[in-house]
Amino acid sequence: MPKLSGTYSRGQLAEVTGVKSETVRYYEKCGLLAVTARSAGGHRIYSEGHVKRLQFIRRCRELGFSLGEIEGLLELDSGEDKTCEQVRHTTAVHLKDVQEKISDLKKMEATLAVLISQCDDLSSPICPIIEALSEN
Structure with missing residues (x-):
């Protein structure tokens, strides 16, 4: 470089x-x-x-990390009475958010797999996936 x-x-x-x-x-x-x-x-x-x-x-x-979270983490270097404990807390909260997103993604994965498995007859004019997505 x-x-x-x-x-x-x-x-x-x-x-x-x-x-x-x-x-x-x-x-x-x-x-x-x-x-x-x-x-x-x-x-x-x-x-x-x-x-x-x-x-x-x-x-x-x-x-x-969001831009706001990054800003908070960067404040540790600024000497404004930030502690490692605060950085750890921010990171732990972020980890919890990531774990929740993973859980949600796993639920979506399972739902999509079920929808695909219901679609056995590919020549049928009635698509079970469209029907399921149209339901309330």
Whole structure:
């Protein structure tokens, strides 16, 4: 990856961190990533600190954290009386949400499997799946 004396352009930052350039811009707009100074040519200049922060944000997003949750997690680094216990609590709440979604997805999977199993006669003009989906 091209590195210019510890600084990166937006494209380089995106490449190094594995996110799209538009995503970098979006995170700046949301306030998760600080807007930086511009070079003489008008391009944003990013540092290693931006790389680290963007990698953290990307990993949080991969784990399904919302932008608000990520903002809360990032506050731990800001020195505003945050504790590991608070981060653990946020993560535990998120885990519970993920587990609930998995449960819901398993229910959907079972329902869809039942619907498909009811559709034995593929030549029938009456489709049991359509009938089941039309019921209240």
